Amino acid sequence: APVAAETLKISSYLPPKHAFTLAVEAWGQELSQKTNGDITVEVFPAGQLGPVNRQFDLVTAGAADAAIVLHSATPGRFAMSELAGLPLSHPAAGDLSTISSERLTALAPDYLADEHAGTKIIWMAVTPPLKINLAKVNPDSLEALKGLRIRSAGQVFQSVLETLGASPLPVPPAEVAEGLAKGIVDGAMFPFEADMAFDLGPELDYSLEPGVASATFAFVMSEKTYDGLSPETRAVIDAMSGPARGAAFGAEWDKGENAGRAYLGENDVTIVTLSEAEQDKLQGMVAPIIDAQIAAVGKDNPDAQAFYDAYTQ
Amino acid sequence: MQRVYRGISLFAAAQLAISQLALLGMVLAITADVAMRALFNSPIRGTYDTVGILLAISALYAVAAVILERRDIVIDLIDGFVPPRVSTLLQRIWAIVAVAALCFLFWSMLQPMLEAKRYGDTSLELRLPLWLVWIVALGGMAGAVLAAVAIALSPATGSAPVQGEASGE
Amino acid sequence: MTNSTLGLIVMGVMFVLLLIRMPVWLALALCGLGGNFLMSGMGVSKMIAGSVPFDQVTNYNLSVVPLFILMGEVATSSRLSSELFQAARVFFSGLRGGLAIATIGASGAFGTVCGSSVATAATMTRIALPEMRRAGYGDGYSAASVAAGGTLGILIPPSIVLVIYAAIAEQSLRKLFAAAFLPGMALALLYIAVALIVARFSGGRIPADPAATLGARFKALLAPWQFILLFGVTIGGIYSGIFSPNEAAAIGSFGAIVLGFATRRLTLIGLRAALKTTALTSAMLFLIIIGATMLANFVVQTKLPEVLIATAQGLGLGRYMVMLLIIALYLLLGMFLEGIGMVLITVPVFLPVIVGFGFDPVWFGVLVVIVVEIGLISPPVGMNIFIIQAQFRDLRIGDIYAGILPFLLAPLVLILTLFFFPQIALWLPQALY
Ligand code: NA
Ligand code: NA
Numbered sequence: 010a011p012v013a014a015e016t017l018k019i020s021s022y023l024p025p026k027h028a029f030t031l032a033v034e035a036w037g038q039e040l041s042q043k044t045n046g047d048i049t050v051e052v053f054p055a056g057q058l059g060p061v062n063r064q065f066d067l068v069t070a071g072a073a074d075a076a077i078v079l080h081s082a083t084p085g086r087f088a089m090s091e092l093a094g095l096p097l098s099h100p101a102a103g104d105l106s107t108i109s110s111e112r113l114t115a116l117a118p119d120y121l122a123d124e125h126a127g128t129k130i131i132w133m134a135v136t137p138p139l140k141i142n143l144a145k146v147n148p149d150s151l152e153a154l155k156g157l158r159i160r161s162a163g164q165v166f167q168s169v170l171e172t173l174g175a176s177p178l179p180v181p182p183a184e185v186a187e188g189l190a191k192g193i194v195d196g197a198m199f200p201f202e203a204d205m206a207f208d209l210g211p212e213l214d215y216s217l218e219p220g221v222a223s224a225t226f227a228f229v230m231s232e233k234t235y236d237g238l239s240p241e242t243r244a245v246i247d248a249m250s251g252p253a254r255g256a257a258f259g260a261e262w263d264k265g266e267n268a269g270r271a272y273l274g275e276n277d278v279t280i281v282t283l284s285e286a287e288q289d290k291l292q293g294m295v296a297p298i299i300d301a302q303i304a305a306v307g308k309d310n311p312d313a314q315a316f317y318d319a320y321t322q
Numbered sequence: 323m324q325r326v327y328r329g330i331s332l333f334a335a336a337q338l339a340i341s342q343l344a345l346l347g348m349v350l351a352i353t354a355d356v357a358m359r360a361l362f363n364s365p366i367r368g369t370y371d372t373v374g375i376l377l378a379i380s381a382l383y384a385v386a387a388v389i390l391e392r393r394d395i396v397i398d399l400i401d402g403f404v405p406p407r408v409s410t411l412l413q414r415i416w417a418i419v420a421v422a423a424l425c426f427l428f429w430s431m432l433q434p435m436l437e438a439k440r441y442g443d444t445s446l447e448l449r450l451p452l453w454l455v456w457i458v459a460l461g462g463m464a465g466a467v468l469a470a471v472a473i474a475l476s477p478a479t480g481s482a483p484v485q486g487e488a489s490g491e
Numbered sequence: 492m493t494n495s496t497l498g499l500i501v502m503g504v505m506f507v508l509l510l511i512r513m514p515v516w517l518a519l520a521l522c523g524l525g526g527n528f529l530m531s532g533m534g535v536s537k538m539i540a541g542s543v544p545f546d547q548v549t550n551y552n553l554s555v556v557p558l559f560i561l562m563g564e565v566a567t568s569s570r571l572s573s574e575l576f577q578a579a580r581v582f583f584s585g586l587r588g589g590l591a592i593a594t595i596g597a598s599g600a601f602g603t604v605c606g607s608s609v610a611t612a613a614t615m616t617r618i619a620l621p622e623m624r625r626a627g628y629g630d631g632y633s634a635a636s637v638a639a640g641g642t643l644g645i646l647i648p649p650s651i652v653l654v655i656y657a658a659i660a661e662q663s664l665r666k667l668f669a670a671a672f673l674p675g676m677a678l679a680l681l682y683i684a685v686a687l688i689v690a691r692f693s694g695g696r697i698p699a700d701p702a703a704t705l706g707a708r709f710k711a712l713l714a715p716w717q718f719i720l721l722f723g724v725t726i727g728g729i730y731s732g733i734f735s736p737n738e739a740a741a742i743g744s745f746g747a748i749v750l751g752f753a754t755r756r757l758t759l760i761g762l763r764a765a766l767k768t769t770a771l772t773s774a775m776l777f778l779i780i781i782g783a784t785m786l787a788n789f790v791v792q793t794k795l796p797e798v799l800i801a802t803a804q805g806l807g808l809g810r811y812m813v814m815l816l817i818i819a820l821y822l823l824l825g826m827f828l829e830g831i832g833m834v835l836i837t838v839p840v841f842l843p844v845i846v847g848f849g850f851d852p853v854w855f856g857v858l859v860v861i862v863v864e865i866g867l868i869s870p871p872v873g874m875n876i877f878i879i880q881a882q883f884r885d886l887r888i889g890d891i892y893a894g895i896l897p898f899l900l901a902p903l904v905l906i907l908t909l910f911f912f913p914q915i916a917l918w919l920p921q922a923l924y
Contacts, residue, residue: 018792025839026661054839055659057791063542066434070538072531085444085452156363164449176363179370179447181552183654183664184735191731208663309442341774342766345557349748352558352741356734370551373737378548380557384774393775394514395877399889401512409512416513423517426524430541459545 017050017234020073022061025054028202028265029077029134032258033228036131036249043245048238068231069127075230078125081163087124087225088306092317093135095302096169096222096295101322104220106259106266109135112320113225114255120316121227128229131246132254136200137266138220139166142209143196144189148217148281151290160185160197165222168298170198186212201269202262210276218282323475330472334386337465341383348376368448375445375455382462386469389420417474424470428463435460494530498793501526502827505786509871516775519782519872526789539788544781551737553780555610557773558740562725562747563614564765566718567621569751574715576622581711585702588690590626591633592683594619595640599679600726602644606651606736608830608867609776612641612875616882627698630886631894632689635868638875638891639682639898642864645830647675649736652863655831656856659838667856669920674857674905677915678864681901689897717754721746768882775881779874787832796820796840810848811910817841818862818906825866829874833863857916858909865902868895 019037021030030052037050059067062082067073080087081094092098093113100112113121113133121130146153155174161167167177180188182203188194189212197209198221204210235243273280283291299317307313355369388394401409435456437443443452505522509515528536547553566572575597576590583589594615602611615637623633645652648668657664690697703711725743728734734742751757803816824833838859845855867875870892880888909916 024659024661025842051794053791055835057835057839058788059539059542060546063546066437066538066542070534072527072535072538083441083443084446084449085442088442158363164446167447176359176365178365181654183658186664187649193733193735206661208665338767338770341770342763345561345766345770348554348558349561349741349744352554352738353745356738356742360733373554374549374551377551377554377557378545380770381548381774381777382544384770385778388771388774388778391771393771393881393884394516394778395775395880395888396512396514397509397871397888398512399892400510402889412512416517419521420514420517423521426537427520427540427544430537431545432541433537434541434545455549456545459548463544 015048017048017074018058018072019050019052020058020064020067020076021052021054022056022059022064022079023054023077027054027206028261029226029228029258030054032261033075033077036228036254040245040249043249044242048242065125065128065229068229071231071233073231074234075131075228078227078229080225080227081165084164087121087227089124089310089313089316090121090133090225090227091165092303092306092313093320094165094223094225095299095317096165097138097219097292098299098317098321099135099138099223100320104138104223106135106137106262107256108259109223110259110262111252111256115252116316116319117227120312120319125227125229127232128227129232129235129246129250131228131230131250132252132258134226134228134255134258134262136223136225137202137262138223139198139200140204140220141196141217142199142204142213142278143215143217144192144194144212145214146195147215147279148283151283151287151294157195158193160188160194162198163224165298165302166198169221169295172294172298182207185209189213200266201273202265203269204278205265205269205272210272210278213273213276213278216273216278216280218280219288323477327472327476330386330468331390334390334465334469337383337462338387341380341387344376344379344383348373348380351376371445371447371450375450375458378455378459379462382459383465385462386465389466389469389473392473414474417470421467421470421474424463424467428460428467431456431460431463493798494793495795495798497526497529498790498795501529501789501793505827506871515872515877516778516782519779519786523782523785523787523789526786526793530789530792539785543784543788547781547784548777553777555607555737555740556613556776557769558737558744559607559610560613560617560772561765561769562721562740562743563617564769565744565747565751565757565762566721567617568761568765569747569754569756571715571718571721571747571750571756572618573622575718576619578711578713578715580622580626580700581703582708584700584708586687587693587697587699588686589699590619590623590628591636591686591690591697594623594633594636595643595679595682595686598637598640599643599647599675601722602641603647603675603726606644606649608642608645608864609874609878610740611644612638612878613772613776613882615641616879620879620883626700629693629696629890629894631890631892632686632693632697633894634876634879634883634886634891635894635898636682636686637879638868638873638895639685639901640679641875641878642867643675643679643682645864646671646678646857646860648672650860652830652834652860653856655834656838656859659834660842660852660856662852662856663924666853666920666924669923670853670916671857671860672919673915674861674909677908678861678901678905681904682898685898685901717750721750772878772881776874776878779877783829783832783872783874787828787836790824790828790832791836796824796837800840800844804844810850813848814845814850814910817845818858821859821862822865822869825862825869827872829866829872830863833866834859851913851917853920854909854913854916858906861902861906861909865899869899870895 019033023030034052064076065078068076080090100108102108117130157175159175160180161177170177185197303313351372355366359365439453501522508518524536579593598615653667725739729739876891
């Protein structure tokens, strides 16, 4: 019904206080202000409307007007977008989320619109790269990671860990602290910010830089909802979408990452930086993973290599 | 009519057997995974996916038998207050409603199955095409629909539950 | 009509449908889908109908349910559980309701490690109920002991509900676990007290065996060594971190099967029967889980809790009145909604309110688990009640409801105590962290 469309439902599978949930809430409030209250927004956090792998479907089916989509939650569906999360792959300017989120949002209209058909992309986000955090072992060389059991979620992280000779284990995030304490896992792949959110400081001794790989997200709005809005409202939404928004959100994440780094310092966690030589070695080890993935995606999408190059430029 | 009912009973019994095997498979898959991890520090790749799929088979392929043996939970407090004829009538009505509801679920599951195929969705670990898992799930739902039809048509609906028919005991 | 009015009407309709004996899964599913249809249209209703069943039955974490049911079935088929209860019977002989104590204690111990009330109640139903009936206990009383005991595990850490609360409320899981420990123990004792009092005033309907000597009592405890071994491996494995609850459930089933065949107490026919019962019981539970998820999906969109709490706040109530109101709302919602669905719907709404009134979010987390536990055993929709009914078709659901009523007092007393002595929850986390 057209009247009901004035209140937009935004779905987030993340907790109410998570940076991403807060960001879409703030976005909704800004939209409400700029439309003089014509549009109001209701945010449904914590997966109230559906699990993480259904967020995109919620939007295309009309169960939500907008949602935060984690690309890796539906393997195969967002193959192109996920290329931005490949190991050690980030814009040449750096792996800050500010930079990578802005770049991915800028490239989205040309390369990623097909994957997000039926929706309008408000912004894309790339996490700061996930670090290998370890309970006891000092990761001063790649050799030290062999045989360790490391919590991870997602295909890319799994491949990297296996290449390093470690065993990936899919432990739910909330159980990682206990897993580390009991020695079920020797480490976990998380950004610093998540180390803090899950309070892993007391269990960790080391964390390894540089981060290995990133997760990618899209904040999308239903095309049907968008098309049903007044031209003025659509103009407001257009102005509130795009690379600048991606950069602004990325900056929030970078801030969280810095806070997480400080938190680890307070908990006496040593952040080890891999030597140049070891970094080169790692680059060489993950290169086949990157090539294979681009080739696999390239079979259905001839732009895969071009997109990857444009992203890492 | 009797032959339709018998046919559906056999079908439900076959599905139940598959469900039992899937259950046993789940036990063995997880035990093997833990054993490999504990003894050789090398967990079996894809256990997470395998268990998810076996769980789907185990849960859905027993639904037909649940319906056919009328094992679904009913709050029967009313039976003490109304004549048996009313209870029988209600049972018949809900049996027909169940057919409609299960048909709706089956029909609704077709679209995500087709989308999983079109978009190339895969499972998390093994990268199996997810639409195949949807087909398996639809098989279970089809059995449930048939069982509900059998119950709705059965002259026995409303009388005491018929135990053990689906399992051929 | 506002969405929250629609929500109230749909809940009312569901109450009626349940009363006129619509199968529970069907009532939950139809109200969830119908509500969504009325609120958002066919497309949304269809999307939920198409995705929820698949997402639930492929959910790895739910594998814990059939696996623990299977363990209980096999243990029963190979008479391990009857040995255990024989021992309990001797140990508690001379005491009216002694087997209920054993049931509540064993459920508490089992649920403590397994963390899922559904799995615990399913396992303990199979293990404890036949033995209590054999000892001449009334059906309602026996079933109520299992149902109530089965909820203990989600309060005594580790607890899935607390994990979810911690994620939504962004509270330290360790603190929450520590906070829930003493209330969990207290609740076990309260349930035991209720069981003893009910037995005392049963007018002889809950019999007592003649008292055995002290020596005989302790000797009896060693007889069920196989069960103790199985229990020990399962529980010990989780606590020492060798495996997760799901894995423990599979290993427990595997161990029970191996033990059964090794001691020639389990036959191939027995195993097939155990697999069959497990498949049927868990399929039935999955139907209800699917329906409950569909209903929760609708209720959350009606913003019912929000509207009710806003109304209450509008009345200018004080902090304790607001908290009492929240508890009353939980009791009401708990009649229809289950565990995780209820936490998902309510916590994001209530948490800012209670924090605003100066309540401790960790303390509130403990409270939420207790009201969720009540929801699991409160009529008409109570998962633990359904689990028992699913496994013993000849039990009358009315008898179970009646048996449950006195047990509902225990968590209510605990909530009241937590109001006056919040330190019961807050002391341990403060001492530890
Ligand atoms: Na527990
Ligand atoms: Na209830």
